[in-house]
Amino acid sequence: MTDPEVVIVGAGPAGLVLAWMLQRAEVPYVLVDRQSRDRIGTLPKAGIVEYRTVELLRREGFPLTFDVENRRVEFRTPELRHVFDYADLTGDRPHYVFPQHRLVAELATALLAEGAPLLFDHAVTDVDPDRPSITAGDRTFTPRAIVGADGAGSVVARSLAGRVEVLDRPLASRWLVVSARTAPLVGHTIYAIHPRGYAAHLRRGPEETRFYLEVPAEVSGADLDPDDLRRDLAERLGEPGALDGVEIGVDDLDLRTRITTPMQVGGAFLVGDAAHLITPAGGKGMNLAVADAVELAHGLIAAHRGDPGRLEAYTDTRLPVIAETQGFSDWFLRVLSAFSTDAVGGSGSAAFVDAMRQGWVRRLRDDPLLARWFAHAYAGVDA
Ligand SMILES: Cc1cc2nc3c(=O)[nH]c(=O)nc-3n(C[C@H](O)[C@H](O)[C@H](O)COP(=O)(O)OP(=O)(O)OC[C@H]3O[C@@H](n4cnc5c(N)ncnc54)[C@H](O)[C@@H]3O)c2cc1C
Known part of the structure; x- marks a missing residue:
């Protein structure tokens, strides 16, 4: 041969x-x-697939059908809830759930x-x-x-x-990847900016939903009581009780970034x-x-x-x-994450980080220029 x-x-x-x-x-x-x-x-x-990627695959003739759009995210902090229709700001160019x-x-x-x-x-x-x-x-x-x-x-x-050359940056936080057998709680992505750590709700299908729960790097999902995990996740998302009794699978995901050149x-x-x-x-x-x-x-x-x-x-x-x-x-990780920023130690460091995270969410709500930039970068749309 x-x-x-x-x-x-x-x-x-x-x-x-x-x-x-x-x-x-x-x-x-x-x-x-x-x-x-x-x-x-x-x-x-x-x-979730970017608009740019879907266009690329369509242009190259790939036999894939992208028909479920994701147009909105909701930022939640203990003080505010902001539903952000990013597809509106990109001229109707959303993400696709795939x-x-x-x-x-x-x-x-x-x-x-x-x-x-x-x-x-x-x-x-x-x-x-x-x-x-x-x-x-x-x-x-x-x-x-x-x-x-x-x-x-x-x-x-x-x-x-x-x-x-391998430029490698391990980060200080771990995300628990929680796959749940349940319909989405709402019809869009939720990013919860909580003092105990980031939590997210992402649509995957009619009967399956993905959640993330940020934990310190030394904590493993396998060590947590599943009921405590469900409770903490639902509370951070501002939906207490929503995950009681839901079947979940949990994987640890250590955050790292790398570029090879x-x-x-x-x-x-x-x-x-x-x-x-x-x-x-x-x-x-x-x-x-x-x-x-x-x-x-x-x-x-x-x-x-x-x-x-x-x-x-x-x-x-x-x-x-x-x-x-x-x-x-x-940048987005700094908005979301309570643990993975660069400073180590210092008095009041956690509260400092939390105040900055909440500040970014207010700017995303109130500043049309930042909102427009985020919408394009997030959905993968060229200006
Ligand atoms: C929890 C999680 C959530 C994510 N969410 C998103 C998201 O929402 N959007 C997004 O764009 N990306 C997301 N990503 C990132 C995305 O999944 C990866 O970037 C993507 O899988 C990369 O694809 P790949 O083809 O490069 O590698 P992989 O998908 O890792 O595929 C590598 C393949 O190589 C094979 N392989 C490995 N070693 C060998 C070997 N020695 N011999 C033969 N075969 C081998 C493996 O079996 C595997 O099939 C997420 C990743 C994780 C972990």
């Missing part, structure tokens, strides 16, 4: 978007993932229906970016390009150690979480992963046709956008 031109590692959003575009352009590739077909995309992750596991499942199904070369249960164990060559399960390939779309613990990124060395390329990590504040990670993948796909397709220019410019094209998005998310 001849070697494929491209080996993609990872069947997350980035890897599958890339595979789908290479398949369309008839670039020979193989995609490998360590998980089984049934396991991919099962972890509770992204659920869980990540659905994106992964639908793209994998569409590709497999065409007989696409997706190899599940193939963990990559060895990568040589210089030959380049890669071993996954019982197969070794020597393609022209290896794409690390293998998420936060990327083996492809590790193979580039010493040749890329460059995102390519020789024949090896990084996309999505393999290249950068961003906290879930503002819901940007999957959107960046998809945009990386579309840009890299265009570069690989052009190179396949004899024009390497776009591929060579991949890092330069993507890094400025990634840095700007990290900047937005970092």
Whole structure:
């Protein structure tokens, strides 16, 4: 069997978007993932997709239907409730509710229906970016390009150690990711800016709702009594009793941010979480992963046709956008979070942070310029 031109590692959003575009352009590739077909995309992750991402996927002809809009968020503090119709401020350009596991499942199904070369249960164990060559399960390939779309613990990124700079920032807070079997409490996102820590309510589907609960980094969801957790979450959201008896699953999520530069060395390329990590504040990670993948796909397709220019410019094209998005998310995290700001210790530090968080919410309510900027950055809309 001849070697494929491209080996993609990872069947997350980035890897599958890339595979789908290479398949369309008839670039020979193989995609490998360590998980089984049934396991991919099962972890509770992204659920809200930016307007910009939906437009990009539509423009590229992806077979995905985005029809559930998310137009409003509500900020709640102990003093105020402010419903913010951000889609109004962006000229009717909202977010769309589209869980990540659905994106992964639908793209994998569409590709497999065409007989696409997706190899599940193939963990990559060895990568040589210089030959380049890669071993996954019982197969070794020597393609022209290896794409690390293998998420936060990327083996492809590790193979580039010493040749890329990894700017890594762990943060002091942990979010509990609470998946609940219940209809949404209201028809929009709620961000609760509470002195005990941030809490959120996010729509996922008619009978499933995602919540976040910010806790100090040493607290684990597994150590908390589920009734106490439900009570604390409902109280911070200003909906006491709303979660009593609701079935929940809880995962810990440690917040960290990272940028890898460059995102390519020789024949090896990084996309999505393999290249950068961003906290879930503002819901940007999957959107960046998809945009990386579309840009890299265009570069690989052009190179396949004899024009390497776009591929060579991949890092330069993507890094400025990634840095700007990290900047937005970092700012929004400061509005939301009671723990993850930089100052450590000091008398009255927690109250100081809380006063600033509440100040930002008042400015978002009262300042039309800040509100307009936030609406565009949050929904992913160019001005
Ligand atoms: C709780 C939570 C909430 C989030 N919410 C949002 C949101 O609302 N909006 C948003 O845009 N983003 C959100 N994100 C971020 C988003 O989920 C990620 O940015 C996204 O998953 C990145 O996609 P990816 O394809 O780069 O990597 P992944 O989705 O991590 O996929 C990587 C794939 O690589 C495979 N793999 C890993 N190692 C190997 C190996 N050695 N060999 C073979 N295969 C391998 C894995 O099995 C996996 O299938 C959230 C993340 C979390 C954790």
